[in-house]
Amino acid sequence: xxxxxxxxxxxxxxxxxxxxRAEEVVRAVLAALGRQLTGDERVELTAxxxxxxxxAFTAEIPCTDGERLTGxxxxxxxxARTGGTPATTRWDTGAVLNTVAQLAGPELLTRVLAxxxxxxxxxxxxxxxxxxx
Numbered sequence: 001x002x003x004x005x006x007x008x009x010x011x012x013x014x015x016x017x018x019x020x021r022a023e024e025v026v027r028a029v030l031a032a033l034g035r036q037l038t039g040d041e042r043v044e045l046t047a048x049x050x051x052x053x054x055x056a057f058t059a060e061i062p063c064t065d066g067e068r069l070t071g072x073x074x075x076x077x078x079x080a081r082t083g084g085t086p087a088t089t090r091w092d093t094g095a096v097l098n099t100v101a102q103l104a105g106p107e108l109l110t111r112v113l114a115x116x117x118x119x120x121x122x123x124x125x126x127x128x129x130x131x132x133x
Contacts, residue, residue: 003050006099014095029096030056032078036069038062041112048103071119090123098125 001009011022030049034057037045042062046054063069069077079089101109101124113121121128 001050001103003052006050006053006103009099010095013098014092016095025092026053026096027056028078028082029093030100031060032074032081033097033100034058034060035063036074036116037112039115041108041115044108045100045104045112048105048108049100068117070117071121071123073117074120074123093123094125097123101125 007019007022007026010016010026011019014022014025016022016025030053034042042058046058049057075090075093076086078084078093079086082089084092104112109124109126113124113126119128
């Protein structure tokens with residue numbers, strides 16, 4: 001998938017009026033995700049993204065384990081950084097991460113979700129499964 005195709009898919013998923021708005025959202029969400037993901041999963045996901053998206057994703061230095069955000073914390077942090085509301089930022093996040101999930105493929109996405117704190121599966125369009133006590 002090219003960056004242009006990615007933007008068109010996000011524009012469609014998010015019902016954005018312009019390509020420029022879709023690009024703003026893609027860059028903001030990928031930079032925020034780049035702050036949360038480390039290790040081999042970060043490297044592999046970078047390789048599967050279009051070059052422009054990969055540059056946005058790797059532009060931020062990953063947080064240390066003590067600074068990892070839950071899925072909802074991720075949305076709230078991104079809303080604060082972009083000036084959006086939590087509701088619109090949740091929408092934006094879903095539009096972008098659904099496309100990222102398709103690019104990653106099921107095996108890599110499973111590993112990415114295993115690395116992240118709870119609450120990210122729904123952002124990627126997957127059910128949030130919990131283990132029985």
